[in-house]
Amino acid sequence: xxxxxxxxxxxxxxxxxxxxxxxxxxxxxxxxxxxxxxxxxxxxxxxxxxxxxxxxxxxxxxxxxxxxxxxxxxxxxxxxxxxxxxxxxxxxxxxxxxxxxxxxxxxxxxxx
Amino acid sequence: xxxxxxxxxxxxxxxxxxxxxxxxxxxxxxxxxxxxxxxxxxxxxxxxxxxxxxxxxxxxxxxxxxxxxxxxxxxxxxxxxxxxxxxxxxxxxxxxxxxxxxxxxxxxxxxxxxx
Numbered sequence: 001x002x003x004x005x006x007x008x009x010x011x012x013x014x015x016x017x018x019x020x021x022x023x024x025x026x027x028x029x030x031x032x033x034x035x036x037x038x039x040x041x042x043x044x045x046x047x048x049x050x051x052x053x054x055x056x057x058x059x060x061x062x063x064x065x066x067x068x069x070x071x072x073x074x075x076x077x078x079x080x081x082x083x084x085x086x087x088x089x090x091x092x093x094x095x096x097x098x099x100x101x102x103x104x105x106x107x108x109x110x111x112x
Numbered sequence: 113x114x115x116x117x118x119x120x121x122x123x124x125x126x127x128x129x130x131x132x133x134x135x136x137x138x139x140x141x142x143x144x145x146x147x148x149x150x151x152x153x154x155x156x157x158x159x160x161x162x163x164x165x166x167x168x169x170x171x172x173x174x175x176x177x178x179x180x181x182x183x184x185x186x187x188x189x190x191x192x193x194x195x196x197x198x199x200x201x202x203x204x205x206x207x208x209x210x211x212x213x214x215x216x217x218x219x220x221x222x223x224x225x226x227x
Binding site: 034036042043044045046049089098099100102103104105 | 116143145147152153154155157160162170202204208215216217218219220221
């Protein structure tokens with residue numbers, strides 16, 4: 001069935017370090033792919049998305065490219081800030097149906 | 113434009129009690145869902161609705177009921193609370209456009225503790 005696997009955390013980085021959070025998926029056809037962010041005590045917010053192969057989603061300095069050949073959607077940021085500390089979720093929406101599939105989340109802490 | 117509003121934000125229940133978690137959205141989204149979030153398990157879908165009068169089960173529906181009498185409201189009912197239902201509950205809404213969903217809009221969550 002459809003599923004998402006993302007790298008386990010927690011991840012701790014120094015400010016201005018490079019961030020990669022890996023996400024791979026299993027699905028038939030061409031699903032839509034998303035990254036959500038959850039700040040402490042809050043709900044999930046859409047960070048970026050991609051709806052077809054080779055699309056690049058970007059927002060707030062974060063980027064992720066939809067790679068059909070490797071079934072991946074890795075999240076990257078060139079220089080993290082303390083304010084990026086949060087839990088990041090990779091998610092998949094199959095091209096048919098309405099059910100999202102979420103990864104287990106990766107906690108990121110950025111230290112000054 | 114309030115988005116997705118969940119009430120209450122916090123609740124403590126005794127085992128066996130029932131209660132309803134409220135969810136309302138003012139964006140005219142046809143799709144709404146309930147998720148629970150547990151440590152190390154991400155978000156798991158409880159129930160979802162594709163429009164008023166239509167609901168379906170998700171991954172973990174046991175012990176929960178839903179109804180969708182209007183586009184705006186999607187309450188989640190716990191029939192007889194159990195400690196295993198201690199969790200953070202999120203309601204979400206979305207709509208479909210050409211090219212796929214734009215992604216769900218989530219409420220701020222309800223933290224439920226069953227003792």
